[in-house]
Amino acid sequence: MAFLNRYPTPRGYALVAPRRHVADVVRGPTSAQYLALQAVVHTVAVAINHVVPTERTYILSLGSMQGNSHIHRHVAPLPPGTPYGQQxxxxxxxxxxxxxxxxDDVATLGAAIRAALAD
Structure with a gap:
């Protein structure tokens, strides 16, 4: 599943996560499941890049076993012209x-990204 970050720092910042609970990105999924998640991350990132002006796309695996143990990928489009010190x-x-x-802003952006996913 993919969804927009509720508190985005760049516009279009999204998260991608498997529907089933997986706590560890290395020991949790099989190789095939890991690659399938990465394929979804790539597809979502491409769709975001079609909608949001992007200089570079950051893709990260963040979280903590103490507070957020469900694996997920952060997909964050860096706006063009962002000064290096703010990247x-x-x-x-x-x-x-x-x-x-x-x-309404979130709904409009989400609809545009969904449309790009359908192309």
């Missing part, structure tokens, strides 16, 4: 700013 982890940290968005 990489800086661009993903919520303390550096979260995009204000209305439910």
């Amino acid at each position: 990489q982890y800086h661009a993903l940290r919520s303390e550096n700013g979260v995009i204000a968005q209305t439910p």
Whole structure:
């Protein structure tokens, strides 16, 4: 499954996760399941790049066994022209700013990404 981040730092920031609970990205899925998840991540990232202007796409596996043990991938499109000092982890940290968005903004962006997935 894929869904937009509720508190995005860049516009179009999404998460991709398997529907069944998997706690460890290395010891949890089989090779085939891991590759299938990566294929979905790639498909979602391509769709986001069709909708959101993107200089580079960050794909990360974050989480913690203490607080967020379900594996998931972060797909974060870096806007073009972002100064180097504001790229990489800086661009993903919520303390550096979260995009204000209305439910209608999220619905419109989600619909555009779904349409790109259907192409």
